[in-house]
Amino acid sequence: MKKLGFLVLLMAFWANACAQEGVLPLPSVNLKTLDGKKFNTSAIDNEGKPIIICFFATWCKPCMVELKTIAESYEDWQEETGVKLYAVSIDDSRSSGKVAPLVNGQSWEYEVLLDENSDFKRALNVGDIPHTFIVNGKKEIVYQHASYAPGVEQEYIEKVREILQQEN
Amino acid sequence: MKKPLLLLACALCLLPSLKAQSFLQQGKVSGNIQMNAQYYIEDSVIGAEKIDNKVRTNTFANIQYQNGGFSAGLRYEYYAQPLIDFEKIGYVGEGIPYYYFAYTQDNMEIVLGSFYEQFGSGLTFRSYEDRNLGFDNATRGVKIKATPYKGITLTGVWGKQRNFFDYEGQVRGIDADISLNELSSKLGESDFRLRFGGNFVSKYEADNDPVYRLPENVGAFSGRAGLGYRHFNLNGEYAYKFNDPMALNDMVYKAGNALLLTASYAKKGLGVYLTGLRTDNFDFRTKRTALLNNNLINYIPTLTKEHTYALSSIYAYSSQPLGQMGFQAEVQYKIPKKTLLGGKYGTDVAVNYSRIHGIRKDTLASVLENGEGMEGTLGYTAPFGAAGPLFYEDFNIEIGHKFNKSWKLIMSYVYLDYNIEVIEGHPGEPNVQSHILIGDLTYKINNRQAVRMELQHLSTAQDDGNWAYAQVEYTVAPKWFVSVLDRWNYGNPVESKQVHYYNISGSFVHKASKITLGFGKQYEGILCVGGVCRQVPASYGMSLQVVTSF
Numbered sequence: 001m002k003k004l005g006f007l008v009l010l011m012a013f014w015a016n017a018c019a020q021e022g023v024l025p026l027p028s029v030n031l032k033t034l035d036g037k038k039f040n041t042s043a044i045d046n047e048g049k050p051i052i053i054c055f056f057a058t059w060c061k062p063c064m065v066e067l068k069t070i071a072e073s074y075e076d077w078q079e080e081t082g083v084k085l086y087a088v089s090i091d092d093s094r095s096s097g098k099v100a101p102l103v104n105g106q107s108w109e110y111e112v113l114l115d116e117n118s119d120f121k122r123a124l125n126v127g128d129i130p131h132t133f134i135v136n137g138k139k140e141i142v143y144q145h146a147s148y149a150p151g152v153e154q155e156y157i158e159k160v161r162e163i164l165q166q167e168n
Numbered sequence: 169m170k171k172p173l174l175l176l177a178c179a180l181c182l183l184p185s186l187k188a189q190s191f192l193q194q195g196k197v198s199g200n201i202q203m204n205a206q207y208y209i210e211d212s213v214i215g216a217e218k219i220d221n222k223v224r225t226n227t228f229a230n231i232q233y234q235n236g237g238f239s240a241g242l243r244y245e246y247y248a249q250p251l252i253d254f255e256k257i258g259y260v261g262e263g264i265p266y267y268y269f270a271y272t273q274d275n276m277e278i279v280l281g282s283f284y285e286q287f288g289s290g291l292t293f294r295s296y297e298d299r300n301l302g303f304d305n306a307t308r309g310v311k312i313k314a315t316p317y318k319g320i321t322l323t324g325v326w327g328k329q330r331n332f333f334d335y336e337g338q339v340r341g342i343d344a345d346i347s348l349n350e351l352s353s354k355l356g357e358s359d360f361r362l363r364f365g366g367n368f369v370s371k372y373e374a375d376n377d378p379v380y381r382l383p384e385n386v387g388a389f390s391g392r393a394g395l396g397y398r399h400f401n402l403n404g405e406y407a408y409k410f411n412d413p414m415a416l417n418d419m420v421y422k423a424g425n426a427l428l429l430t431a432s433y434a435k436k437g438l439g440v441y442l443t444g445l446r447t448d449n450f451d452f453r454t455k456r457t458a459l460l461n462n463n464l465i466n467y468i469p470t471l472t473k474e475h476t477y478a479l480s481s482i483y484a485y486s487s488q489p490l491g492q493m494g495f496q497a498e499v500q501y502k503i504p505k506k507t508l509l510g511g512k513y514g515t516d517v518a519v520n521y522s523r524i525h526g527i528r529k530d531t532l533a534s535v536l537e538n539g540e541g542m543e544g545t546l547g548y549t550a551p552f553g554a555a556g557p558l559f560y561e562d563f564n565i566e567i568g569h570k571f572n573k574s575w576k577l578i579m580s581y582v583y584l585d586y587n588i589e590v591i592e593g594h595p596g597e598p599n600v601q602s603h604i605l606i607g608d609l610t611y612k613i614n615n616r617q618a619v620r621m622e623l624q625h626l627s628t629a630q631d632d633g634n635w636a637y638a639q640v641e642y643t644v645a646p647k648w649f650v651s652v653l654d655r656w657n658y659g660n661p662v663e664s665k666q667v668h669y670y671n672i673s674g675s676f677v678h679k680a681s682k683i684t685l686g687f688g689k690q691y692e693g694i695l696c697v698g699g700v701c702r703q704v705p706a707s708y709g710m711s712l713q714v715v716t717s718f
Contacts, residue, residue, distance in 0.1 A: 024198055027239075028272065030277075036347065036363055036394055037350060038321070059473075059474035059476060060476070092296075092469070093469045094469035094471075094474070098441050098498065100399070100432055100434055101433070101440060103434075104435060104436065104438075104439055105437060105438055105439030106516075118284065118297075122230075122284070124198075124717075125199055125200035125230060125232070125717040127202055127299075127717065144679055144680040146679075146680050146715065147675070149618065149643035149644075149649060150618035150620075151612070151615050151617070151646070154615055154616070155646045
């Protein structure tokens, strides 16, 4: 009975997954800003230009390397493409207090959000971090990448350029 | 649990046929799948036991359906013959232990089924998952979150608690959160930030004890406040728990309490973080007989840096809710670009110190007179400022510097003093004092290829003695990853245990999918993620991980 239910359900999902077209929209989840204010992810916006969303945590080494590396060219990226990066921290109460000192200490210009309960992470089906999403001007996810290796950031900016070409 | 599933299944079956309706066309399905598999080989030297069922897997899939404000989802888990470390903690089974229906409107969110939630910093309530750790105490029941007025959030939860493949116990709670800056438009513009919160949580467990009259309903509450001014933040939370005798606290009727304080300051190039914690008899579970990480209702954050290098994470602190007090301080500084020490790109310096003690517990005179132990009494008193033995001390410094476009180096020194008797429960063993040196060098060959090398050394006169560690990683972004490492316990006082724990692995990444194949030996130790730790047995063999998200 249990198995049957699951199978039917799986098939139903499959049928729906096949029926749906194109790309996923951003889910709407309540997060916090570094000031502690409520922030709904539906407010993630870049006035029709592409967006990069990076999941990270202060204790995640490759995440730190990724965000520090992007920070070096972020100004150039913004000038060229107008892209905006949202860095979403999944630090829980053990370390979420470290995010603001980190971000200010590193002088990052990113939009930083706190996902203390991992709600956004779950809504976007993120397993391990780092995990990065590229979102187009219509706020649809068009690309995602799990893990980080030096040079992957080139892939991100190329995707952003592709989006701009397609949308123009 | 079958009925709601079938209902959901049937509802979804109808969806494709009803596609004409535009509402349904907006629905989206997404999810992820993760499979970890291992082939085990016996190795008596490292303590990898002979396992009859040699090939094992942990596999799960999440599927979510989202349509406007409505969403539903489930997770199928196949842990019938799980990895040996999961079997040891009791994570064995198969089925759909997680499913939910949720509806979100502007100011209201309702979830039926399983959910994860946290009140404040989690001192009184946190349901949470860490799949790599085998930790999942999801609540199944009802959750309602409402914002009756801008700046005020009320959350109510009521449900049973997941313990592996069962849902047991009963927890219910209510939390209020008030943000003055969102409440008043005047304050909204100001540099001052102020917020308050409070909650009450209670659990129910029947009393079938032949000896004691046990409280069947146990309550806990907490109050919190957060104050901010520009780049300065101060947060505090105090929690109190009514009498709650359980196996872990020796059936003592004493009430428990916990205090957590955090302060941070940051300006361009500088970040300072300070935090202090004291807990007394604050283990909170749905079952009085529970041990290890089972049936936990709350979360006591661990006040130490989460080390991520292999050797600095051997001796990791794990929170001791029954009695601990300590603090942590961290300073991060970026030496500016174009200075002598900063070079072309600047230099990152982070210094971190933490020290945690037990609390002094003075047994009540009446208990001493009675001579029959603490069980069934108020037990002890613990004066607020009085410290017990040292549980953990950690001093570490990390310096990161990028020399030019190709070379980057991170150097780190760590000193740890680890009370193995308390943290791992090894009676009579002395504290382990260790010095750890780490070098992490990255060479970027070109835009796509990089080589990273790690060298680590741990020296200690206690426990397993000295360790050396070397790792080389080669990556071709964005798709390929190869790593070879060796972790050598050359200083083990028992010569036959001076083993090389080597590991070779390779990954292929394509967008949100990743396949990793590895072969090697796993050291018997403690695996900690986010302050929750568990024992990992030694193992030897081949591993495969497949992850994808869609």
